[in-house]
Amino acid sequence: MVQRVTYRRRLSYNTKSNRVRISKTPGGNLRLLHVKKPAKGPRCGDCGSSLAGIPALRPKEYARLNKSQKSISRAYGGSRCSSCVRSRIVRAFLIEEQKLVKKIHKAQEAKK
Numbered sequence: 001m002v003q004r005v006t007y008r009r010r011l012s013y014n015t016k017s018n019r020v021r022i023s024k025t026p027g028g029n030l031r032l033l034h035v036k037k038p039a040k041g042p043r044c045g046d047c048g049s050s051l052a053g054i055p056a057l058r059p060k061e062y063a064r065l066n067k068s069q070k071s072i073s074r075a076y077g078g079s080r081c082s083s084c085v086r087s088r089i090v091r092a093f094l095i096e097e098q099k100l101v102k103k104i105h106k107a108q109e110a111k112k
Contacts, residue, residue, distance in 0.1 A: 003030045014068040051081055 008031075011018045020032040041056025043049065050056070053072050056064075062070055071078030076085045 005030050005032050009034065032037055042078065044084055045079055047081060047086040049081055051078065054078060 005022060007018070007020070009018070016037065019035045019037075021035055023033045025031050032097045037058065039056040039058050039061075042054050044051060051072075054070065057059050057065075074082070074085065076088070080088070
């Protein structure tokens with residue numbers, strides 16, 4: 001015969017926040033253990049890929065981490081992935097180059 005087990009907290013419904021697993025104690029009894037939700041981890045704001053170097057934790061657990069563990073020492077570190085940062089830098093550089101080319105072209109037109 002199977003031993004009956006009951007929830008150990010007040011919430012008595014099988015919801016996402018009330019997931020459990022059955023564990024056998026050293027005394028031979030079955031006991032329900034509440035399972036924490038799996039963490040998704042931080043994602044890039046541009047492309048949506050997961051950020052490397054930052055642990056995937058639940059939001060409350062980030063409060064216990066150091067600042068160095070929550071971000072990366074780079075421009076947009078902890079917010080954007082490296083490839084998106086690179087593309088942003090290249091885009092900004094090319095826009096500035098384009099402005100210079102326009103300025104030089106305008107000066108040449110004025111000479112003529």
